[in-house]
Amino acid sequence: MNISTTTFDTKTESLATRFFQSVRRNIQSYILLLAVAVIWAIFFFTTHGAYLGPQNLSNLFRQMAVTSFLAIGMVLVIVTGSIDLSVGKLAGFVSVVVAYLQFYVWFKLFPDQVILPAILSVICGLLVGLVAGVIQGYIIAYGGLPAFIVTLGGMWLFNGLLLLVTQGKTIAANQPVFSDIAQGYIPDTWGWVIFALIVLGLLWNVFSGRRSKQKYGFTPRPLYLDLLNVGVVAVLVFAYVYSVNNYKGIPVPVLLLAIVAVFMAYAANNTRFGRYTYAIGGNRDAARYSGVNIKGIVFRVFVLMGALCGVAGVVLASYVGYGTIAAGTGYELDAIAAAILGGTSPLGGVGTIHGALIGALIIASLTTGLQMMNVQPAWQFVVKAIILVAAVYVDVYFKQHR
């Protein structure tokens, strides 16, 4: 009962307090997961169980992949206090470039090959995204122009380029190996191997983390708490793998998404680039006065966003099997919605990768569920609108009444 004690000693706090503190810190994620559970439960009953059947569960995650790549990048863009409106059309442009190359170029250059064209398509797709990111990032960071305007220009530009490439036609992108990127499945056995690798990776992470803590003189939290964490994740992954293996196996794009997400979450928390990104969004002047190279970091955030658009574009082309004039239309808003729904603050400085993924999952869950119920497209929009705004309202409410 003293307000002026210096207590940096976390050992003195009871386990229960620490547990509740950790719950409170992550309250947002838990609420979002609860929302997913509620949505799934409702659709489970309205579709008489079909919604959570292996086939649909498999499709659900496959469908959210393309926007999720964009949402992951969008988190960092919004965290710096910026916005990127070009991502949907850039991904669309990448998808038609990839389709064009396959249909008109690789086919002529390497008529008998399957693997080489797929690899070249991926590389070209990523390069197009990267270059677009470099150009937009340079204008925004070093030219000092508002991101809203630059990327709105980008959106129009990529739409125009997309129309030029397609000439108003649909271009097939269905070479067998390339199609596997978004339509392939991991065989059952390999699915279980991946599961085992994930569990081993988590355990290794726990034990090396504890060793490092001890080396620096900190007391790690009780082992069973760490193991409990691993256990919960393992059970969820197990359930997922078991379920999708009953259909065709883990979808390749879901695996890709998981790898990219882990990589990006790591970068956000454990690298200087990530820390500086959050510092810039939190207080640009203080970050500058702490020696952060603001322009350099903002530039890199947009380059990364461009590269992720490249990934999304490649997956998109593979997923739908062709490049169309409508490719990527409106994806930027889906990505922004997923990020904000996942707790990213539009004011900057706050936001997580996993939050954006849950946000994307909520949107995908609603879309597939409403489609399965054969709700008219018009009403699908109305329901999604209400849920989006209501979810953000709940989030804001909890933040104010914490």
Place this chain on the structure above:
Amino acid sequence: MEDENILEFKHVTKQFPGVVALDDVTFDIRRGEIHGICGENGAGKSTLMKVLSGVYPHGTYEGSVTYDGEELKLGQSSIQEAMKKGIAIVYQELTLVPTRTVGENVYLGKEPVEHGRIIWDKVYADTRAILTQYQLDVGPQAVVNDLGVGKMQMVEFAKALSENAKVLILDEPTSALSKAEVEKLMEILRTLKQHGITCIYISHRLEEFFLITDRVTVLRDGKVVTTQPTKDVTQNDLVKYMVGREMKERFPKGNRKPTDVVFDVENLEAVDPNAPDRKILDGVTFNVRRGEILGIAGLMGSGRTELVTTLFGEYGMISKGKILMNGREFKPKSAREAINAGLCLVPEDRKKTGLVLIQTILRNISLPNLDQFSQFFRINSNAEMQASLQQAKSLTIKAPSLEVLAETLSGGNQQKVVISKWLLSKPQVLIMDDPTRGIDVGAKFEIYRLMNDLAEKGVAIVMISSELEEVLGMSDRVMVMCRGHSTTTLSAAEADKERIMALATGVAVA
């Protein structure tokens, strides 16, 4: 018949998780008096004012507050409710819309309207009436941006008075004011008192209580230590009550032994990068030695802050002169370059440029030092935590853990976080721009002691201060600035208040 007391606090207790911010606070405030409240940072002053102004609504605290004979029961979103009842706060950080006029600001949110149209004539006429009634020397049509801090504060007063405020809460009203502006403020307060308005006056500058207040209440650790008529106590009494012990000296004795010159500025001139024809520095020359504290004195607007932000690579464009660091020429183009060269800046406004308030103490301390903790791309979070924790402990930052957000800390502790982050950067020259601004007596003393420690370890410290006593009490030498140029550097023996003021105002020429 009206009660003698306009406000009565009875057994007010406010708890936060792990902390009792207010502990059974009981005292009263008389109608029409100016009531001073003092206490160290974290003593509960701000919390008490938040209870009164409705930031913490009724029911979130124990005990009761009686206002004008009735218990104050403010609900959610109750700041407006409190204002309607006549309780208004004039904040430490001003809350005006800088690009609009005085009148627009005063009537913001309550514009007189006729058929959906704002009656601007009435806005300005009424504003003028209020300004004249309370002898506030501002024009109603002036744009707030063009006013000085002192005048902006007058607008804040006018805003509160236009709501028919009966109780005005002034939270550190003088922390950003010049001496003349403080005197003007005192005059305004006396006028307000004549009009029967009750003022609650919170300040760290104890001498002000004796200029203006009728009674004074001292808080310590969330409890009321005493409430007494101001004429019955002395400054030393107040300090004693605040810290719970007798403070023998305000400035700790150091054992500093300055050695060789580490930082040398010669005839520096610089212009505003946004307006290259505006000179911000016009011939500044000084040097500072290892293990020395150099004070920089000067009036507001004399170019002190412009000087140090230019040296830090973040403001002025250097047009002439040179800077030598360890004898080598040094041309800072960014904060990063300055930091790498061993020059760090504790900025004037810690909330604006010192801290990322929405981040944790840990992230703030490590922000400029991540290179130290990184191997390839990875930040070693344990090394980061260990180094930051050690720094935070040695500076006795008061917080339950380093995972606490910087915005929740008191001013003194925030300043310690800023200093911590720079100490991890191991500076050779540490520039501190008004390091004790808005900080209470106890924390000030700790910061002085820290400055001594650093200087004894060989760091060269450059301290800007608006308080002459601080400059005189802490510095080995004093450089005085006047209108963008350095006048002269006085040794501790030569420096006294009169001499510094004469140089700073341009009365005396060095």
